[in-house]
Amino acid sequence: MALLTGSRGHRLLITMGVCLWLGAAPVVQQPAPLEANVKAVFLYNFTKYVSWPPVVTGERGPAELRICVTAADAFFAVLKSAVQGEDIDGRALQAVALDGLDQAKTCQILYVGDSQTPDATAWLAAVRGQHVLTVADGPLNDETVIAFVRDDNRLRFDINRASASRRGLSVSSKLLRLARQVKAR
Numbered sequence: 439m440a441l442l443t444g445s446r447g448h449r450l451l452i453t454m455g456v457c458l459w460l461g462a463a464p465v466v467q468q469p470a471p472l473e474a475n476v477k478a479v480f481l482y483n484f485t486k487y488v489s490w491p492p493v494v495t496g497e498r499g500p501a502e503l504r505i506c507v508t509a510a511d512a513f514f515a516v517l518k519s520a521v522q523g524e525d526i527d528g529r530a531l532q533a534v535a536l537d538g539l540d541q542a543k544t545c546q547i548l549y550v551g552d553s554q555t556p557d558a559t560a561w562l563a564a565v566r567g568q569h570v571l572t573v574a575d576g577p578l579n580d581e582t583v584i585a586f587v588r589d590d591n592r593l594r595f596d597i598n599r600a601s602a603s604r605r606g607l608s609v610s611s612k613l614l615r616l617a618r619q620v621k622a623r
Contacts, residue, residue, distance in 0.1 A: 473593060477593070487610035490607060491569055501530065503526055504546050505545070506542060517533045539560060548573065559581075571607055577596075587618060596619045597609060597621070
């Protein structure tokens with residue numbers, strides 16, 4: 439199965455290579471746009487290595503995988519560009535900038551930025567118990583499944599398997615191996 443197709447796929451594959459390189463080599467004073475691109479590609483690739491529970495019989499599943507952010511800002515523009523025209527298993531990827539907490543329940547992935555802010559706490563609480571892959575910056579907590587962290591000037595990520603399990607999500611062993619650390623409980 440081809441991971442990516444077309445010229446956009448080629449660009450994403452190259453960017454993913456940069457992401458993996460960033461995980462292995464120090465980043466020396468990289469500008470913020472590079473970090474935004476790396477995070478956008480990670481979010482895109484998380485869709486390949488996380489499984490959501492099957493839809494209940496008779497219930498129609500979403501036609502797209504929604505990767506949501508909490509603001510229509512510069513990062514949203516980068517994410518939208520990264521996923522435009524892409525699909526996973528026949529489901530189109532859609533970048534969404536949320537207007538309110540209630541909309542967060544319609545996401546498959548929710549990126550909240552800095553996990554230690556009051557806003558992030560509110561967004562994470564809005565999807566508590568939902569089948570939503572929560573992603574944040576900073577240390578893991580009970581509400582985040584994946585946390586982007588800086589490790590010796592490298593952008594890495596940690597995974598909270600207990601949080602994923604509570605949300606009914608299954609994280610592939612391939613993604614677990616790429617994580618800097620995996621929290622089991």
